[in-house]
Each structure stands twice: as C-alpha cells, then as structure tokens.
Amino acid sequence: MMKDVKINAYQFLVLVIFFTIGTSILVIPSNLAAQVKQDAWISAIIGTAIGLLIVWLFCTIAQWFPNLTYVQIIEKLLGKWIGIAVSILFILMSFLYTADLLYQSGTFLNIHAMPNTPMAALNILMVMIIIMGVRQGLETIARSAEILILVFFILFIFLVIFVAPEVKFENIQPVFEVDTKAIFTSSFFYVAISTINAVVLLMIYPAFIDKSKQAKTSFIIGNLIGGIIIIVLTLLCITVLGPDRTASEIYPGYELAKNINIADFIQRIEGLMAALWIISLYFKATLYFYVSVLGLAQILNLKDYRPLTLPLGMIAVALSLILYPSLVFHREWDTTTGISISLLIGLFVPLMLVVAYHIRKIFNKGRNE
Amino acid sequence: MKRCTFVLLILCLLLTGCWDRRELNEISITLAMAIDKVEDEYQLTVQVVVPSEVSMKTGTGRSTVTLFQAKGETVYEALRKMTVDSPRKIYPGHLQMLVLGEELAREGISESLELLSRDWEIRSDFFVAVARGVTAAEILNVSTTLENIPANKMFNTLKTSEGAWSATNGISLNELITDLVSDGKEAVLTGIFITGDQEIGSSKQNAESITPAARIQYDHLAIFKKDKLVGWLTESESRGYNGITDSVKTTVGPISCPNGGKATIEVIKFKTNVKGKINNGNPEVDIEIKVNGNVGEVQCHIDLTKQESIDELAKIYEDELRKNINQTIETAQKKYKTDIFGFGNAIHRSNPREWKKIKDQWDEKFSDLNVNIKIDVKLQRMGTLDNSFLEKMKD
Amino acid sequence: MGFFNKKENKETIKSSSSVQTNEHNPKNVLTTNLQENIHKIKSLLGKSSDIIFREIRIGKEGSISAGIIYTDGLTDTPSLQNFILETLMIDTKMVEIQRKINPDKNLITILKDYAMTVGEIKEMTDFDLLLTGLLSGDTIILIDGYDQSLMISNKHWVERGVTEPSSQTVVRGPREGFSENVRVNTALIRRKIKDPNLWLESKVIGERTKTNVAVMYINGIANDKIVKEVNLRLDNITIDGILESGNIEELIQDAPFSPFPTVYNSERPDIVAAALLEGRIAILVDGTPFVLVVPALFIQFFQSSEDYYQRADIASLVRLLRFFSFAIALLAPALFVAITTYHQAMLPPALLISLAAQREGAPFPAFFEAVIMEITFEILREAGIRMPRSIGSAMSIVGAFVVGTAAVEAGIISAAMVIVVSITAISSFVSPTYDIAIAVRMLRFGFMAIAASFGLYGITIGLIALILHLCSLRSFGVPYMSPLAPFNISDQKDTFIRLPEWKMFSRPRLINQQNEVRQQNSESAKPEAPKK
Incomplete structure (x- = not known):
C-alpha cells in the first residue's frame, strides 16, 4: 500500500516550497529585524544561501539509497539498535514540530482574529484536516499542494503589488550597519527553521518520487523559491513598516497586510491574506505529521500507517496545548532549545550518516578484497 | 461506527463554537476617540455611531452619534469600564480619529498610545491630533454639517486639506509611533480646535443652521520633544515644516508682486530631498526642493506675456519659500531645540558610523546644525488667461 | 473525511454476485408440440392481454400448423401482416418446392433462409431468450413438430423523436438531442463520427428490465485500461432493473459518498462525440436520453459545448x-x-x-x-x-x-x-x-x-x-482534479481558458495515453497574409 505511492518531481517541488515557507513567513522577519534591524533582508539572503548547501547535503545522502526512506537509511547505516534510537529521536522531533506548528497557528488566530475562541477548538479543526490529508495519502497531499500553491502565489503577488506603493526605501538605509558576524548569527535561526528541518523531507525523497534525479533539482529549486519569498517578505516588512516596528510586531507579515490601501478601496483585506499563512502552515504541519506517522509505522513494521493517524493527531493537539506556557516562552524556546534540536537531528545526524557511509564503504572494500 | 463518532465530534465542535461571534447589532462602532488626563487618571471618550440614525430609511432625526465616557488608571481599564454605561461592547476596529488632550500631550503621550498599538482590533491607520485650547472630549462633542458623523468630518477634512493646503498634516498612529521610537526625528501632530460657541455646538441644532455656531478646525502643528508636547508652530511655520518633510501635495502661496500688489502661486508638485552629511566632523544637511507651479491669481500689474516676468515671480516665490523654511528651522533649532524634521535620520542614513558618535548629543548638535537650502521653482502655466483683465481696466 | 472514501467496499459486493443473466437451463427449451409450447408461454405470461397468439396453417393445403406470437403495441403491425403472415400463408408453396430440393434441411431453416423477407431474424430454442425477445417487441414463429422457433425483429412503438434537449441548451450549436431509444442514440453519434474505430459493445443489464446498454469508444484513442474497467464494472452489476442511466451511474461511480459527480452525463450528441474524440467512453442506456461519459473530471463540468463553437x-x-x-x-x-x-x-x-x-x-x-x-x-x-x-x-x-x-x-x-x-x-x-x-x-x-x-x-x-x-x-x-493536480501545462489550454482551436494540438493527457495528436500544423488552414 505504501510502496506504490509515487509523486512526481514537480509535486515534490511544490511541497518543498511550502515546507520552506511554512512558518518562516510569519516569524522570520520579526526575528531577523530584532537582531540586525534594517539588514534583516541580507540575513535572509545569506540564510537562503547556507540553506542550499545543507539541502545539497541531504540530496547526497538521499541519492545513495534511492529506494529507502530516511528511517530505513538510518537503520541501514547505523545498524539496527542505534538506528532505531536515532530514528525515534528523528520522529520525536518531527512530531514535536507538528505540535509546535499547531500551537503557532492557534496563537496566530488567537492574537489576530479570535481572542476568545479556545485554542483547543482551533487546533482540533486544524488537526482534523491534517489527519484527513495524511489518511488520504501522499499523492492527495501533493495534488492539493499543487492547487493551493496557485492560490498561495496569487495571494502573495497581490500582497506584493498592493503593498508596493507603501514602500519607503529610506527604511533599509543605511545598508550593512551591523557587522557581518551579527548578520551571520541571525541568519542561523532562519536556516534552522526552514532548511535544517527539511531533513524530514528525506522521508519522502527519494523513496516516493517518480524520477529521483529530477527531484534533486526540485529540492534545491524549491528551497531557493521558498527563500526568495521570505527574502521578499522580509524586505517588504522592513521597507513598509520600518525595522523597529518589524522587530516589535509578533507577526509583521500580517501587519504588512493591514497596510494595504489602494485608493481607499482595496483595504482591510488582511483577513483574506491570512489564508496565505494558514495554507503554508497547514502543509508544513501535514508534512511533519506525515513523516512522524510514516516513520513510526516503519519502525513498528506496520503495513499501513493509517491506524496511527487518529491517536497521534489527538496527542499532537494535547501536546500543542501544554507545550508552551506562554508566547514569550515559545519565542525563547524557538531560538534556544529548538535550534539545538534542529541542529542535532538535521545537521549532526546527516553528517554522522555521511561518516558512517564512508566507513562502511571502506570496510566493505577491505572485506571484498 | 467510527465514522459516526467522527461526525458527532465535528458537530460538537461546530455547535459549541461561536466564541468570538458578535452580531452587528451587538457592537458599538467607534469612529473617534479622545484621551484626556484628569487628576492622574485617563479619561477616555468615544464617539459611537447610532446606525439607525445614519440610515436614510430609519432615521428619526436624532443625533447620529453618541458619546460614552469612562475614567481609569490605564486606557484599557477605561475602555472596558465603558460597558457600565454602553449597552454594547465598544468596537474600535474602524477608529478614524484619535484626539489627545493638550494637557496629556504636555505630560507625555506614549503611555496612552500603547494600548492602541497592541490591541488586535485597532488598526493603526487612523489620524492623531492634539486638541488645542479645549479638552479632547469637547472636540468630540461638536455636531457637524455636510458629514453627519463628526468623526468622518474630522477625518475627511484633514485628508482633504492635507492634499490641498500645506499647513496641515494628517499623521497616522503608525507614523507617530515610528517618529516616537526613532532617534533622529521628533514627533509632530496636527492641532485641532473649536471656534465659536461650544454650548450650541454639542446640540443637533448646530448642524441644522446654515452657519454652525461651533466648528471644528485644524491649524498649527504641535511639536514634541520625546513624547512631550513642547509648543506649537504657527501657520506659516507649519507650512515650512511640511515643505521640509516633503509632505506637501498641492498648495497655494501668496507672493508680493515686484511693483506692489499680490499674486498667488499654485503649487502642483512639491518634492523635497533631504540629504545629511558630515563636513569636517560637523553634521550638515542639504535640502533640495523642486517646485512645479502655475500662476494662479494675479492682483497686480505685471506683463504675463513675457518670460522675464514669469521668472521674476518664480524668483519671488523662491525667496519667500526660503525665508519661510529658514524661519521654521530657526524656530525648531533655537526655540524648541527639537529635531522635528528628521535631519538626524538623514545623517544616520548617509553615515551610520558618525551618527553613532553624535547620537547622544544630537539635541545640541541640532541647534547649531548648518542647513543648506536649494530651491528650484518652475512656473509652467497660468490658468486660462495670459494678461489679467485688471491690465485692461487701467487703460 | 472518512465519510467519502468507500470505494473499496463496492468491489467486494460486486464480485460476490456473479449470477449470469442468461444462464442455460436445460428444462427451459421448446418442445416439438406446438400446443404445449403455446400453453407454456401463456401460463408464464399470466394471460397478459397484450400478448397476441395467432394460430395459422401453412404449407400445401395447410398441412402444418404454426403459431405467431407478438406483443401488441411493441410490434409493427403492417410489417407483420405484409412480410410475415403473407409470406407464411401464401408463399409457403414455394417452400414446398425448395423442400423437395433440400430434403435434409428442416422447415425452420428453409423459412429463414429462403422465405422470410425481413431484416433481422434468429433461430431460437431457449425459452428465456424467446420470452425476452417477445417482450422486447419481436415476433415469434413456432411451428408444430419443431423444437425451434424463429424470432423476427420488427419492433415498433410510439416514441419521442429527436428533439432539442431541454438541459444544456446553447445559443450556437446543434439542436438535436438524444432520445429514449438506444439505437437512435448510437445512430446520432455515428452520424458525427464515421470512423471504423468507433466501436460499440452491447450489454443487457437488469434481471427484469433487461435494459440494453451500449458502451461506445473510439478504439485507438480511448485508453484500453479504462475500457476494460468500464466493462468490468458494468458486468458486475446484478440488479433487477435499470430505468435510467442514473441507476448505472450510481452503481459504477468511484466515490459514492462524494457530493461531486465522477460520471458525466449529457443529452447532447455533440458533447458525447467530442468526449469520444478526447478518448472518453460513452455509456448509452436504453430508455433515457442521458448518456453517461467516463472518465469525468472536475473541470469538465465547467465546459459547455458552446465554448468550442464560439470565439x-x-x-x-x-x-x-x-x-x-x-x-x-x-x-x-x-x-x-x-x-x-x-x-x-x-x-x-x-x-x-x-x-x-x-x-x-x-x-x-x-x-x-x-x-x-x-x-x-x-x-x-x-x-x-x-x-x-x-x-x-x-x-x-x-x-x-x-x-x-x-x-x-x-x-x-x-x-x-x-x-x-x-x-x-x-x-x-x-x-x-x-x-x-x-x-x-x-x-x-x-x-x-x-x-x-x-x-x-x-x-x-x-x-x-x-x-x-x-x-x-x-x-x-x-x-479527478487533473490537469490541475497533477498539473499538466499542455492541458491548461482547455482548463480555465480555452485557447483557439489552432492551438489545441493534443488530446488531454491523462485520459488517453496512446493517441495524443489531435491535429497537425493547422496554422496552414489560415489564409496566408497577402504578399506585397
């Protein structure tokens, strides 16, 4: 059942774009602006560049075993027991981020549209369509992503066009005010949140992709497109809102949409623009959830992952409600513990795999001779 | 079976929903808000629309708006306290006008604005003004003609005059906060005041007569140091201010003719460029103004068929503009010592390193800042006539 | 969610019931005794008054007794009189001569081969088929001494002609619509596509209604797998009656719990013909002007035939x-x-x-x-x-x-x-x-x-x-959502917008995989720019 699912390279590209944009579109501008003020967009560019390197690393690992998922690769390279331990860690991270994203979507809505609605209700609604998507399978998710990316881009282009008249280029001057080091450190958070976490996509690529050769370019291009969108948005936030407000707003992207005013007629449309965030957030959360469910099923040797979706979904909702005591805690967690976890799973483990692969290769060679 | 449970779950979720639902007849639409300081407490006044009176069909001729007032130690407290009086919850999402009391402004405005930028419902694109000579609450208490909702009248008047007359400047909360947090620019707000009889002003009768007894008008810009009001610019200084900060869209300027008498220049395009630089360790600012205009009115004897006389008029306008701007800068530099023009930002943009050094003593540096002004006036057209009929009458 | 994905269940229900409609039953064959046969038919039909039994004597001096049975109202009476009764009662003398020439042949075959001046005629021994034919309007001839019968197709009944369809009306476009007769409907399609590859497979569905169902497709354009799938699903239907194509639609559609239709229907021959040319498969059901078209895609429901006739x-x-x-x-x-x-x-x-x-x-x-x-x-x-x-x-x-x-x-x-x-x-x-x-x-x-x-x-x-x-x-x-998802750039030419006809080179990709080219170099059809 799981084996014959295949998506094509274009669908994978779309999923990568959504994953890269994900929550970054909401939190990155504020986070970067807080650290490097008007140079945030430079950080975003550097972050995207670093991100491409990391994606290249992922692709290298993936291409060694074109038919295995990441969990299977880990098991193959690190042996059964260590492999399972690492895989469990990997799945836990993925699952944790599912809950984290649920928390973020709930918080966003609580802050900007429905302060009195309990977050539980909002998250249950969200998790319901996540479960629905995951149960329908990767193909359905990919196909819906194809349709919704059109919606996403149309909305995004509208946002850019409508906000463009408000752009004040004085706001990004002076360029390079902070030193290079600060710019690099700030881009780190961005890389962690949108690229290093993309390690979870190795559960899909290359095992479930039609032509994995093309998919490699998809992975890189998708990351690049996602990066460009975030760079554009960061730039807009800074030029329109100014670095100070960008830094102090929790969701500057939404504030940006509030600034739309074309001839006193096209205005007050931020509620529609919120769809932009919900869509990208939905796909990122779905991918995280899909990966955790699929990974768990593979560790447990289940034939079908579907029975796991409902219980895990409910746990995710519960987790999202107790994960962070407050928004401040969440923001702190994100920039400290969150980054460490991402680095451990998304950078350290892949590097470990590279080492293990080469050791095994040498070992095998020695044995063959 | 499982499916049924699932459907039931969804139903439960839907039916228990509606936490944030507010029907349109459960909210009071607030279009204007006034904040005063009364004995260490904030006094919040809101102007709320009475929808049925605004509608042509159901209107009974009573006032279209009503006021609610409450006091509290913080603005938020006062806002919530208002429900003891108002039958509906105050809904500030369409706020158009915020009026601050002069007394409050002198004590500092930033604390009272905090809520307005934090609350999720309030959009920060409304205009902020300072009540001059009266309390802010009194401003909201005047009924108006033409626009039957006073808040709309305030909003639209400011918007129109900002575009057509260079002495006013509509400043939104967004811009105000940007100015407040910026190191290199101090805030400025437009003044709002009442002329005439306030007693009658608050009654419906005021709006019914051809000449209302009381009117709301804008004039003079309030200038701030940090967040405290320090003084008012005169009308001509306000025009100078708007010229320097590139906030003039169109305006008219009366000038004296070379042979006595008056003429008016209609400005159709006004573009200012402010550039900061560091000259021998001293900050300096270059202002470059480009004006495109028409001869709008001629009340003196001048031969408009000749290019020289047009040039002459342009020169006179240029001189008057320069004088005006110089005087405005002097007022800010010498009298108030506050950089309302954003010269600091200009220097920051061009030379961030030097700016870091002088940032802390900017107020003193600003006082002896050297400002170079370059003005270029182009007069292109002169309405539908060439020479005035006044010319002929002389003969 | 779970509410909609029930399609797996259907397959199992279908495969469990593989009762053949026309199963051969040795008991149900004709006997050589004419009276016995007639009696048996009468008793099986419950003395229905619209079944007409006519006993005649044929042959030289009327030596052989024969029975003619038909359903009143479904049979064409003039042709019955002119070509059946007249032949049997008058021309059988000729048959006598023929019989002498071929003494080993039996009378039934001789009648069929040499005497009856009608188009479609069949020899029939099976009782069930005979009854089905009789009730469909065929005329049955029984002859004493033979356990075979002749079934002559001279159906004729009053029906609505080809009229303008009441649904899917257009300003510009053909005015004809399908009628209730499946034969007329297939003819309407054939008139538009005169291709030998336009194939037609007939089925009889419904234990009691015995409804004629025709599957039409263009061989070489339609995807074989889909044709096979359609036939499989139709063959798996075991039901007492099919009264409208809607019955079949419900039985063969992919997602019975989805509010969205996965089978398209139309009463316009031009729409069905266009669908066939795109590689789709049409299912025509006797008794209804609504023809089913599969596979049906989401965007298809937004396309009107007029889109292609207008600019x-x-x-x-x-x-x-x-x-x-x-x-x-x-x-x-x-x-x-x-x-x-x-x-x-x-x-x-x-x-x-x-x-x-x-x-x-x-x-x-x-x-x-x-x-x-x-x-x-x-x-x-x-x-x-x-x-x-x-x-x-x-x-x-x-x-x-x-x-x-x-x-x-x-x-x-x-x-x-x-x-x-x-x-x-x-x-x-x-x-x-x-x-x-x-x-x-x-x-x-x-x-x-x-x-x-x-x-x-x-x-x-x-x-x-x-x-x-x-x-x-x-x-x-x-x-269902193709060509939007999976996205296919070449199929976008006929999705949200319709490109001009001379831009539509290929058929929709996912529906047909084998014969993609719709037209070649049609720019040449346009008049050349005048040379200076």
Missing part, C-alpha cells in the same frame, strides 16, 4: 465567469456570515454602518438568517420544478414578493441577506451542468455552519478540506 476569447472569459460564480454559489452566504459576525474590520466604514443599520432590531443571528433564507430558496426552487407550468407564475409572485419584500419590510430579514441569497441562487444556475450545482447546493450549508463558528478561518479550513477531498477522488483511475 475563443469570449469562451475563455465566460469560462472564468463560471468558475467565479461557482465560488460565489459555494461561498457567498458563508463569507457574508463570517465577515459580518467575525471580521467586521474587513468592511469599509460606510458599508459597516449601513449593514449595522439594517440589522438594528433583527431578531435572528446572521447565521440563522442565512439558513432560513437559503432553505426558503431551496423550497421555492423545488416547488418550481415539480409544479404544473400554469401555477409557476403564481409561485414566483409569492416567492419574490411575499418572502423577499415582506420579510425585509417587516424587519425580520436584513435586506443585505436577501441580496446575498439572490446572488448565490443566480450564480448556482450559471454552471453548464446540473450535477456540479447540486454538489454546491449541499456544501454551501456546510460552509455556512463552519463560517458561523470559526469565521474566515473556518472557511479556509473548509476549503482546504474540500480541495483535499477533490484531489483524493479518481474517476476510472484518472485523478
């Missing part, structure tokens, strides 16, 4: 308009409820005040107002369809005046709500096919409910769920 530019715009009105029909009341009760900030101030003024004193929450108006409208619409034409005008007065105007005047319903519901109603009539409008009608209420509890967020979630559902559907193996 491409206006056709494209009209098609975009259809998608837009689809969105209105689906979402307008939900958006109205969401915006006025959750997101007042989105309204311009003047509009907000005007809406608020209308709502002053309104007794119902906006959501209930919307539901009441929508249900009222649905009632009016249903009444309008079923009611005799002459009362129709009275109903529109009651609907428009009493419900609309009076409710607003009385302050029970706000005027804005009436406007929204009216726009929704009009928009739902824009779609060229009825089926998609039905789906929208049902989903609209769901969206209203979710909008009432979660505002725009609810609507966004609902839309994502809807798109997930649509993407999970397949129609006979083809993803």
Whole structure:
C-alpha cells in the first residue's frame, strides 16, 4: 500500500516550497529585524544561501539509497539498535514540530482574529484536516499542494503589488550597519527553521518520487523559491513598516497586510491574506505529521500507517496545548532549545550518516578484497 | 461506527463554537476617540455611531452619534469600564480619529498610545491630533454639517486639506509611533480646535443652521520633544515644516508682486530631498526642493506675456519659500531645540558610523546644525488667461 | 473525511454476485408440440392481454400448423401482416418446392433462409431468450413438430423523436438531442463520427428490465485500461432493473459518498462525440436520453459545448465567469456570515454602518438568517420544478414578493441577506451542468455552519478540506482534479481558458495515453497574409 505511492518531481517541488515557507513567513522577519534591524533582508539572503548547501547535503545522502526512506537509511547505516534510537529521536522531533506548528497557528488566530475562541477548538479543526490529508495519502497531499500553491502565489503577488506603493526605501538605509558576524548569527535561526528541518523531507525523497534525479533539482529549486519569498517578505516588512516596528510586531507579515490601501478601496483585506499563512502552515504541519506517522509505522513494521493517524493527531493537539506556557516562552524556546534540536537531528545526524557511509564503504572494500 | 463518532465530534465542535461571534447589532462602532488626563487618571471618550440614525430609511432625526465616557488608571481599564454605561461592547476596529488632550500631550503621550498599538482590533491607520485650547472630549462633542458623523468630518477634512493646503498634516498612529521610537526625528501632530460657541455646538441644532455656531478646525502643528508636547508652530511655520518633510501635495502661496500688489502661486508638485552629511566632523544637511507651479491669481500689474516676468515671480516665490523654511528651522533649532524634521535620520542614513558618535548629543548638535537650502521653482502655466483683465481696466 | 472514501467496499459486493443473466437451463427449451409450447408461454405470461397468439396453417393445403406470437403495441403491425403472415400463408408453396430440393434441411431453416423477407431474424430454442425477445417487441414463429422457433425483429412503438434537449441548451450549436431509444442514440453519434474505430459493445443489464446498454469508444484513442474497467464494472452489476442511466451511474461511480459527480452525463450528441474524440467512453442506456461519459473530471463540468463553437476569447472569459460564480454559489452566504459576525474590520466604514443599520432590531443571528433564507430558496426552487407550468407564475409572485419584500419590510430579514441569497441562487444556475450545482447546493450549508463558528478561518479550513477531498477522488483511475493536480501545462489550454482551436494540438493527457495528436500544423488552414 505504501510502496506504490509515487509523486512526481514537480509535486515534490511544490511541497518543498511550502515546507520552506511554512512558518518562516510569519516569524522570520520579526526575528531577523530584532537582531540586525534594517539588514534583516541580507540575513535572509545569506540564510537562503547556507540553506542550499545543507539541502545539497541531504540530496547526497538521499541519492545513495534511492529506494529507502530516511528511517530505513538510518537503520541501514547505523545498524539496527542505534538506528532505531536515532530514528525515534528523528520522529520525536518531527512530531514535536507538528505540535509546535499547531500551537503557532492557534496563537496566530488567537492574537489576530479570535481572542476568545479556545485554542483547543482551533487546533482540533486544524488537526482534523491534517489527519484527513495524511489518511488520504501522499499523492492527495501533493495534488492539493499543487492547487493551493496557485492560490498561495496569487495571494502573495497581490500582497506584493498592493503593498508596493507603501514602500519607503529610506527604511533599509543605511545598508550593512551591523557587522557581518551579527548578520551571520541571525541568519542561523532562519536556516534552522526552514532548511535544517527539511531533513524530514528525506522521508519522502527519494523513496516516493517518480524520477529521483529530477527531484534533486526540485529540492534545491524549491528551497531557493521558498527563500526568495521570505527574502521578499522580509524586505517588504522592513521597507513598509520600518525595522523597529518589524522587530516589535509578533507577526509583521500580517501587519504588512493591514497596510494595504489602494485608493481607499482595496483595504482591510488582511483577513483574506491570512489564508496565505494558514495554507503554508497547514502543509508544513501535514508534512511533519506525515513523516512522524510514516516513520513510526516503519519502525513498528506496520503495513499501513493509517491506524496511527487518529491517536497521534489527538496527542499532537494535547501536546500543542501544554507545550508552551506562554508566547514569550515559545519565542525563547524557538531560538534556544529548538535550534539545538534542529541542529542535532538535521545537521549532526546527516553528517554522522555521511561518516558512517564512508566507513562502511571502506570496510566493505577491505572485506571484498 | 467510527465514522459516526467522527461526525458527532465535528458537530460538537461546530455547535459549541461561536466564541468570538458578535452580531452587528451587538457592537458599538467607534469612529473617534479622545484621551484626556484628569487628576492622574485617563479619561477616555468615544464617539459611537447610532446606525439607525445614519440610515436614510430609519432615521428619526436624532443625533447620529453618541458619546460614552469612562475614567481609569490605564486606557484599557477605561475602555472596558465603558460597558457600565454602553449597552454594547465598544468596537474600535474602524477608529478614524484619535484626539489627545493638550494637557496629556504636555505630560507625555506614549503611555496612552500603547494600548492602541497592541490591541488586535485597532488598526493603526487612523489620524492623531492634539486638541488645542479645549479638552479632547469637547472636540468630540461638536455636531457637524455636510458629514453627519463628526468623526468622518474630522477625518475627511484633514485628508482633504492635507492634499490641498500645506499647513496641515494628517499623521497616522503608525507614523507617530515610528517618529516616537526613532532617534533622529521628533514627533509632530496636527492641532485641532473649536471656534465659536461650544454650548450650541454639542446640540443637533448646530448642524441644522446654515452657519454652525461651533466648528471644528485644524491649524498649527504641535511639536514634541520625546513624547512631550513642547509648543506649537504657527501657520506659516507649519507650512515650512511640511515643505521640509516633503509632505506637501498641492498648495497655494501668496507672493508680493515686484511693483506692489499680490499674486498667488499654485503649487502642483512639491518634492523635497533631504540629504545629511558630515563636513569636517560637523553634521550638515542639504535640502533640495523642486517646485512645479502655475500662476494662479494675479492682483497686480505685471506683463504675463513675457518670460522675464514669469521668472521674476518664480524668483519671488523662491525667496519667500526660503525665508519661510529658514524661519521654521530657526524656530525648531533655537526655540524648541527639537529635531522635528528628521535631519538626524538623514545623517544616520548617509553615515551610520558618525551618527553613532553624535547620537547622544544630537539635541545640541541640532541647534547649531548648518542647513543648506536649494530651491528650484518652475512656473509652467497660468490658468486660462495670459494678461489679467485688471491690465485692461487701467487703460 | 472518512465519510467519502468507500470505494473499496463496492468491489467486494460486486464480485460476490456473479449470477449470469442468461444462464442455460436445460428444462427451459421448446418442445416439438406446438400446443404445449403455446400453453407454456401463456401460463408464464399470466394471460397478459397484450400478448397476441395467432394460430395459422401453412404449407400445401395447410398441412402444418404454426403459431405467431407478438406483443401488441411493441410490434409493427403492417410489417407483420405484409412480410410475415403473407409470406407464411401464401408463399409457403414455394417452400414446398425448395423442400423437395433440400430434403435434409428442416422447415425452420428453409423459412429463414429462403422465405422470410425481413431484416433481422434468429433461430431460437431457449425459452428465456424467446420470452425476452417477445417482450422486447419481436415476433415469434413456432411451428408444430419443431423444437425451434424463429424470432423476427420488427419492433415498433410510439416514441419521442429527436428533439432539442431541454438541459444544456446553447445559443450556437446543434439542436438535436438524444432520445429514449438506444439505437437512435448510437445512430446520432455515428452520424458525427464515421470512423471504423468507433466501436460499440452491447450489454443487457437488469434481471427484469433487461435494459440494453451500449458502451461506445473510439478504439485507438480511448485508453484500453479504462475500457476494460468500464466493462468490468458494468458486468458486475446484478440488479433487477435499470430505468435510467442514473441507476448505472450510481452503481459504477468511484466515490459514492462524494457530493461531486465522477460520471458525466449529457443529452447532447455533440458533447458525447467530442468526449469520444478526447478518448472518453460513452455509456448509452436504453430508455433515457442521458448518456453517461467516463472518465469525468472536475473541470469538465465547467465546459459547455458552446465554448468550442464560439470565439475563443469570449469562451475563455465566460469560462472564468463560471468558475467565479461557482465560488460565489459555494461561498457567498458563508463569507457574508463570517465577515459580518467575525471580521467586521474587513468592511469599509460606510458599508459597516449601513449593514449595522439594517440589522438594528433583527431578531435572528446572521447565521440563522442565512439558513432560513437559503432553505426558503431551496423550497421555492423545488416547488418550481415539480409544479404544473400554469401555477409557476403564481409561485414566483409569492416567492419574490411575499418572502423577499415582506420579510425585509417587516424587519425580520436584513435586506443585505436577501441580496446575498439572490446572488448565490443566480450564480448556482450559471454552471453548464446540473450535477456540479447540486454538489454546491449541499456544501454551501456546510460552509455556512463552519463560517458561523470559526469565521474566515473556518472557511479556509473548509476549503482546504474540500480541495483535499477533490484531489483524493479518481474517476476510472484518472485523478479527478487533473490537469490541475497533477498539473499538466499542455492541458491548461482547455482548463480555465480555452485557447483557439489552432492551438489545441493534443488530446488531454491523462485520459488517453496512446493517441495524443489531435491535429497537425493547422496554422496552414489560415489564409496566408497577402504578399506585397
């Protein structure tokens, strides 16, 4: 059942774009602006560049075993027991981020549209369509992503066009005010949140992709497109809102949409623009959830992952409600513990795999001779 | 079976929903808000629309708006306290006008604005003004003609005059906060005041007569140091201010003719460029103004068929503009010592390193800042006539 | 969600019941005794009075007794008299001569081969087939001493001719529509496509109705796998009766619990012919003018045949308009409820005040107002369809005046709500096919409910769920949302817009895999630019 699912390279590209944009579109501008003020967009560019390197690393690992998922690769390279331990860690991270994203979507809505609605209700609604998507399978998710990316881009282009008249280029001057080091450190958070976490996509690529050769370019291009969108948005936030407000707003992207005013007629449309965030957030959360469910099923040797979706979904909702005591805690967690976890799973483990692969290769060679 | 449970779950979720639902007849639409300081407490006044009176069909001729007032130690407290009086919850999402009391402004405005930028419902694109000579609450208490909702009248008047007359400047909360947090620019707000009889002003009768007894008008810009009001610019200084900060869209300027008498220049395009630089360790600012205009009115004897006389008029306008701007800068530099023009930002943009050094003593540096002004006036057209009929009458 | 994915179950139900309709039963054959045969038929048919039994004597001096049985009303009486009775009773003398020449041949074969001057004629020994034929309007000839019969096809009954279809009307385009007779319908299609590769497979479905069903496709264009799948699903049907193609549609569709149709139907031969040329498969059912077309894709329900007869530019715009009105029909009341009760900030101030003024004193929450108006409208619409034409005008007065105007005047319903519901109603009539409008009608209420509890967020979630559902559907193996998902750039030429005819080189990709080229170098058809 799981084996014959295949998506094509274009669908994978779309999923990568959504994953890269994900929550970054909401939190990155504020986070970067807080650290490097008007140079945030430079950080975003550097972050995207670093991100491409990391994606290249992922692709290298993936291409060694074109038919295995990441969990299977880990098991193959690190042996059964260590492999399972690492895989469990990997799945836990993925699952944790599912809950984290649920928390973020709930918080966003609580802050900007429905302060009195309990977050539980909002998250249950969200998790319901996540479960629905995951149960329908990767193909359905990919196909819906194809349709919704059109919606996403149309909305995004509208946002850019409508906000463009408000752009004040004085706001990004002076360029390079902070030193290079600060710019690099700030881009780190961005890389962690949108690229290093993309390690979870190795559960899909290359095992479930039609032509994995093309998919490699998809992975890189998708990351690049996602990066460009975030760079554009960061730039807009800074030029329109100014670095100070960008830094102090929790969701500057939404504030940006509030600034739309074309001839006193096209205005007050931020509620529609919120769809932009919900869509990208939905796909990122779905991918995280899909990966955790699929990974768990593979560790447990289940034939079908579907029975796991409902219980895990409910746990995710519960987790999202107790994960962070407050928004401040969440923001702190994100920039400290969150980054460490991402680095451990998304950078350290892949590097470990590279080492293990080469050791095994040498070992095998020695044995063959 | 499982499916049924699932459907039931969804139903439960839907039916228990509606936490944030507010029907349109459960909210009071607030279009204007006034904040005063009364004995260490904030006094919040809101102007709320009475929808049925605004509608042509159901209107009974009573006032279209009503006021609610409450006091509290913080603005938020006062806002919530208002429900003891108002039958509906105050809904500030369409706020158009915020009026601050002069007394409050002198004590500092930033604390009272905090809520307005934090609350999720309030959009920060409304205009902020300072009540001059009266309390802010009194401003909201005047009924108006033409626009039957006073808040709309305030909003639209400011918007129109900002575009057509260079002495006013509509400043939104967004811009105000940007100015407040910026190191290199101090805030400025437009003044709002009442002329005439306030007693009658608050009654419906005021709006019914051809000449209302009381009117709301804008004039003079309030200038701030940090967040405290320090003084008012005169009308001509306000025009100078708007010229320097590139906030003039169109305006008219009366000038004296070379042979006595008056003429008016209609400005159709006004573009200012402010550039900061560091000259021998001293900050300096270059202002470059480009004006495109028409001869709008001629009340003196001048031969408009000749290019020289047009040039002459342009020169006179240029001189008057320069004088005006110089005087405005002097007022800010010498009298108030506050950089309302954003010269600091200009220097920051061009030379961030030097700016870091002088940032802390900017107020003193600003006082002896050297400002170079370059003005270029182009007069292109002169309405539908060439020479005035006044010319002929002389003969 | 889970509500919709039931397609696996159906296969098992079907395969468990593999009873053959025409199973050979050794007991049910004719005997050599004529009286016995006639008696048996009479008793089986319960003395139905429309079955006519005519006993005659044929041969030289009437030595052989024969029986003619037919169903009155289904059989063409003039041809019965001219070509059957006359032949048997007068011309059989010739047969006597023939018989002498071929003494080893029996009378039945001789009659069939040398005497009967009719088109379709069959020898029949099986009793069940004989009865089916008889009840379909065939004439049966039984001859004493033979356990065989002759079945002559001279069906004729009163039927509606080829008239203009009442659904899917067009301004420009052929006026003919399918009728109730499957033969006429296949003929209408053949008249449009005179290709030897236009193949037709016939089936009889329905234990009791014995309905003729024809599967039509163009061999070499249609995907073999889909043809096989269609045949498999049709063969698996075991049911007592098929009265309309809708019965078959329900039995063979992929997602029985989805509100969206996965089988297309049309009463226009030009639409079906165009579908066949694209590689789709048509299922014609006797007794209904509605022909099924599979596989059916989502966008197909937004394409009207007129799109291809009009200029491409206006056709494209009209098609975009259809998608837009689809969105209105689906979402307008939900958006109205969401915006006025959750997101007042989105309204311009003047509009907000005007809406608020209308709502002053309104007794119902906006959501209930919307539901009441929508249900009222649905009632009016249903009444309008079923009611005799002459009362129709009275109903529109009651609907428009009493419900609309009076409710607003009385302050029970706000005027804005009436406007929204009216726009929704009009928009739902824009779609060229009825089926998609039905789906929208049902989903609209769901969206209203979710909008009432979660505002725009609810609507966004609902839309994502809807798109997930649509993407999970397949129609006979083809993803329902193609060519949008999976995205196919070359098929976009006929999706949201329609490119000019000379740009449409290839057939839709996913439906047919083998013969993609629709036309070649059609630029040459255009007149050349005048040379200077």
